[in-house]
Amino acid sequence: MEPVIDQAFAAALYTDDDAGLDTGASLLAAAPAADAELVRRGEEFVRRAWERGWLPADVVRFVRRDLDEHAAGLAAGLIAAEVRRYPELPPRWRSQLDELPAAPPPGRPDRFSYASALLGLYRLLLTLPVIEPVGPPPGAAREALYRPPVAGEPRMLTRIRALLAKAEATGFPEEAEALSAKAQELMARHSIDEALLAARTHGDRTPGACRIGVDAPYETAKAILLDAVASANRCRAVWNSDFGFTTVVGFEADLEAVELLHTSLLVQGTAAMTRAEAGQRAGGRKRTKTFRQSFLMAYAQRLGARLADGTARATAEADAEGGAGSGAGAASGLLPVLAARDLAVTDTAEKMFPRTTTTRVRGATDLDGWTHGTRAADRARMGGRTPEIRD
Known part of the structure; x- marks a missing residue:
């Protein structure tokens, strides 16, 4: 045949x-x-x-x-x-x-x-072209496929997923904020502990990568949100609009945080956008497409600023604990460890993507959408003084 x-x-x-x-x-x-x-x-x-x-x-x-x-x-x-x-x-x-x-x-x-x-x-x-690999292919040597489990990792991630799922499901913004705050606290502490453990044991010195789908519609706003989450976790994100995905480069604990947080914030943002749009329609307005685009752009921009602030705050608090001799950072020095990891991530990303371009983003044109998106981002912030997602 x-x-x-x-x-x-x-x-x-x-x-x-x-x-x-x-x-x-x-x-x-x-x-x-x-x-x-x-x-x-x-x-x-x-x-x-x-x-x-x-x-x-x-x-x-x-x-x-x-x-x-x-x-x-x-x-x-x-x-x-x-x-x-x-x-x-x-x-x-x-x-x-x-x-x-x-x-x-x-x-x-x-x-x-x-x-x-x-x-x-x-x-x-x-027609599939060659793209940047984000891990070994199946059939590679067992040493390349194997990733030693981190003690307590499965239980930690299960707990974080459960908290974020509850935050997505609740109809009460205050409850969602408290649940997301706890999830962020766990992720932030887990990430810092991973960095310090790797520094002590000379392990996990090579960043990895993962790909996350960025689907239409409004993929530009979604890619911006993903970039903000990645940056807050000391990762680098490169969006391929032709193939509908973003490659995120970073250390394993941080990649897992990006995947979990991005998914949750996108779900929360979409739900908030739907509710806000329903209110707009009830008021007789029908600018659906421009409203949604502006909403998601504002949501991504506002969350990016808040996540960046949270990263700086969490790092400062962890470093202060180490300096006082009361935390894990006391023996190793947190800031040099994080700086070394940032450099490793940047080097890896530049080797994977030696040629990248910037894209001009079309501005938001719906003031109501922008205002509602900003408010939704404020409600999605991860708690008052609790550290936001970061490395």
Whole structure:
């Protein structure tokens, strides 16, 4: 059956027109014995994506954006089958695999439609360029895949996630503030302890990276929010608008803080925007798009300032504790440790992205949206004197 598949691929995968896709699909539809080999070829295309630096979530996001949800499901099915080859997977892969969309059910509308959808997916996978890797690919040496667990880390992260989930769910701003404040306190202390522990044990000296999806609509405002959260955690963020994700560079504890906090603040901000917009509509105003854009821009800008203030405050408090001999910083000196980590993150980011550009952001045009967004950011601040998320 390989000649049939080769003929179908030659007709469909290396042209941009629908006629070639139809020709390839017709060939495959008439050859049911080729189905197994057709899927195996798809797994090879997925494997090539790993070699080019892509992760499961990246591939599915790209497919969903350029094709549709059905194609994303087909890609998820190929990914799930391909990764069964590996006895161990890199960090973060398991959570990404757990969040993949469901593959389409076995019952297919017809063989032609099925073959056409697969060929369209394969055609797209062939276009995936090489991107900056954010970790070892599956199948790498075990030493590259293995990340020693930090004592107490799973329990800490579970507790933080629970606090942020409650903050997102409550309808009372004061309660959300208290819950988020406690989560920030835990993350800030955990991050500082990790930095000092690494300095004492000469471990974790190399920053890592992760990718976080930045989806439409209003992706510019969302990218700005993510950049603010990353900066507050002593990470660097580089947004790739073409592929719909931001690469965040930093040490592991800080990357986890960025992922958790960004998700929570985005959920809180979206919920606040929806409530504010409902109030605007009740008042007879219908500037939905400009209102939302302005709201999220203000929300991101205001939170960025507050998070930066919180970072400085938390660092000063921790350093003061060390100077008084009452905290973990007394023996090692917190500020030099953090400065060294900042330098390592900057060097790593510049090596990964030697050529970056700045983007001119379109200004907000809706005053009501800006005002409501600023107020929402104030409500989302993480408590009065409690340290905000940071390293």
